[in-house]
Amino acid sequence: xxxxxxxxxxxxxxxxxxxxxxxxxxPGVFGLLGPNGAGKTSLLRMMATVLPPTSGTMRLLGRDPGxxxxxxxxxxxxxxxxxxxxxxxxxxxxxxxxxxxLLKDMPPRQVPRAVAAxxxxxxxxxxxxAKLRTLxxxxxxxxxxxxxxxxxxxxLLLDEPTAGLDPEQRVAFRALLRDFGQRATxxxxxxxxxxxxxxxxEVALMDGGRIVFHxxxxxxxxxxxxxxxxxxxxxxxxxxAALAAARSVAAA
Amino acid sequence: xxxxDLLTGGHxxxxxxxxxxxxxxLGVAEQVWRRRPGPVERAAGRLLRSPGLARALVTTPSLxxxxxIASAVVLIAGAGFTLSTGQPWVALLAPAVAAAGIAYAYGPxxxxxxxxxxxxxxxxxxxxxxxxxAVFGLNAALGLAASAASGAAAAVTFGWxxxxxxxxxxxxxxxxxxxxxxAGVAAGSAGWVIAILAGHxxxxxxxxxxxxxxxxxxxxxxxxxxxxxxxVATRIPRGTR
Numbered sequence: 338x339x340x341x342x343x344x345x346x347x348x349x350x351x352x353x354x355x356x357x358x359x360x361x362x363x364p365g366v367f368g369l370l371g372p373n374g375a376g377k378t379s380l381l382r383m384m385a386t387v388l389p390p391t392s393g394t395m396r397l398l399g400r401d402p403g404x405x406x407x408x409x410x411x412x413x414x415x416x417x418x419x420x421x422x423x424x425x426x427x428x429x430x431x432x433x434x435x436x437x438x439l440l441k442d443m444p445p446r447q448v449p450r451a452v453a454a455x456x457x458x459x460x461x462x463x464x465x466x467a468k469l470r471t472l473x474x475x476x477x478x479x480x481x482x483x484x485x486x487x488x489x490x491x492x493l494l495l496d497e498p499t500a501g502l503d504p505e506q507r508v509a510f511r512a513l514l515r516d517f518g519q520r521a522t523x524x525x526x527x528x529x530x531x532x533x534x535x536x537x538x539e540v541a542l543m544d545g546g547r548i549v550f551h552x553x554x555x556x557x558x559x560x561x562x563x564x565x566x567x568x569x570x571x572x573x574x575x576x577x578a579a580l581a582a583a584r585s586v587a588a589a
Numbered sequence: 590x591x592x593x594d595l596l597t598g599g600h601x602x603x604x605x606x607x608x609x610x611x612x613x614x615l616g617v618a619e620q621v622w623r624r625r626p627g628p629v630e631r632a633a634g635r636l637l638r639s640p641g642l643a644r645a646l647v648t649t650p651s652l653x654x655x656x657x658i659a660s661a662v663v664l665i666a667g668a669g670f671t672l673s674t675g676q677p678w679v680a681l682l683a684p685a686v687a688a689a690g691i692a693y694a695y696g697p698x699x700x701x702x703x704x705x706x707x708x709x710x711x712x713x714x715x716x717x718x719x720x721x722x723a724v725f726g727l728n729a730a731l732g733l734a735a736s737a738a739s740g741a742a743a744a745v746t747f748g749w750x751x752x753x754x755x756x757x758x759x760x761x762x763x764x765x766x767x768x769x770x771x772a773g774v775a776a777g778s779a780g781w782v783i784a785i786l787a788g789h790x791x792x793x794x795x796x797x798x799x800x801x802x803x804x805x806x807x808x809x810x811x812x813x814x815x816x817x818x819x820x821v822a823t824r825i826p827r828g829t830r
Contacts, residue, residue, distance in 0.1 A: 386708055417708045419705060423700070423702040423703060423704055423705060424702060425648065426701075431622040432624055435644075437709065439640050440710065441641070442641060442711060449620075450616075452619075452622065453618035456618070457614070457615065462618065465618065465622050466622065484705070
């Protein structure tokens with residue numbers, strides 16, 4: 338298993354953003370769904386080794402991220418796209434991707450080819466030498482995805498990757514996700530259930546810091562059948578039904 | 590024009606069928622988009638044995654040309670005031686200027702890609718250390734040049750280096766703990782002003798903070814304490830296994 342989380346908790350003051358998540362994931366595309374404030378971003382940040390857990394245990398790529406050496410090895414094999422992508426406005430797309438390739442400790446000789454491949458992969462080849470400040474929101478998102486995949490990560494963590502992408506780009510991006518899912522564990526946090534339906538083999542639904550559903554998209558769809566839950570598509574109805582069921586249990 | 594057209598001059602049929610144009614294009618793009626590091630970055634890469642660390646060093650916000658020029662202008666003005674008034678303005682200004690540079694070297698709010706950099710194999714502590722040392726070294730060089738140009742006495746010319754270390758360490762600690770470069774600048778500047786005023790209150794001279802040799806050990810001890818705070822503030826707690 339590339340991701341093994343046991344009773345993982347993260348508190349901010351008295352608020353428990355992540356409240357005892359236990360999860361295992363191997364290669365494939367894994368969707369994290371949930372309403373705003375459900376804890377998806379905090380969970381991804383912990384897996385990205387950006388945010389230390391308050392309690393619980395975590396193993397990533399078979400290693401312990403709490404120790405310096407293994408953490409560095411994990412980070413070499415990690416791709417991470419944060420929800421809010423910080424960038425250097427004066428960098429070109431190629432410089433931006435190269436910067437993070439170098440910070441990921443990639444062998445310098447491999448960097449130029451990897452940068453070119455990542456930029457082509459996200460369809461930004463014609464803007465590779467454009468300054469980041471001149472790019473649209475969707476292009477910036479793709480530049481962020483390029484830096485995440487430049488090192489051919491074994492664990493790819495993407496927080497709202499399709500935000501700002503147009504429908505054509507989203508379709509291409511889902512194909513990219515499926516491709517990566519063949520050889521890596523891809524965790525995608527999203528609000529868009531159609532992304533999950535199109536690209537994910539497994540899905541977890543979070544609410545109030547907990548995982549309230551874990552299964553396949555087909556199983557989530559089945560939750561919505563005949564439930565009368567709100568939604569325009571089967572997966573949306575499954576999402577609404579699973580969320581409503583979890584909240585009614587919590588309220589009881 | 591598409592990349593295939595670029596490769597074949599618009600004659601796609603001209604490419605043999607067994608040629609993978611994607612692969613050829615990547616080879617071209619690799620060369621065209623390749624960035625040539627400047628001499629400073631190349632030297633830093635050799636010295637640090639890490640191209641990533643060298644790249645992080647040359648992107649230090651407070652080492653960008655505008656910032657360096659601003660620091661130099663302040664110190665040149667200080668040298669001018671020192672020459673015209675006889676007061677050791679450079680010695681009094683240099684620690685505060687360096688503290689501001691250190692506080693703005695690294696961290697959330699000042700480094701746009703802070704969140705991403707925390708997930709990188711090159712440790713954020715190493716980036717912080719390298720950037721802080723570089724900023725300190727540059728400011729020390731600028732300060733010494735300005736101090737020498739102002740014709741200050743030897744004790745004053747070199748006396749501010751140790752207090753500058755303490756003030757920089759305070760700025761770094763405050764910026765790291767609060768995750769705010771502005772808080773770092775405020776803490777460093779306030780600490781330095783307090784040190785100067787305390788020296789003045791003791792013997793009526795503003796230069797006491799930089800000339801009293803009995804203060805060297807307390808300055809160094811204070812700097813060491815601040816460094817411990819930085820180390821603690823930037824550690825990732827264990828217990829995640």
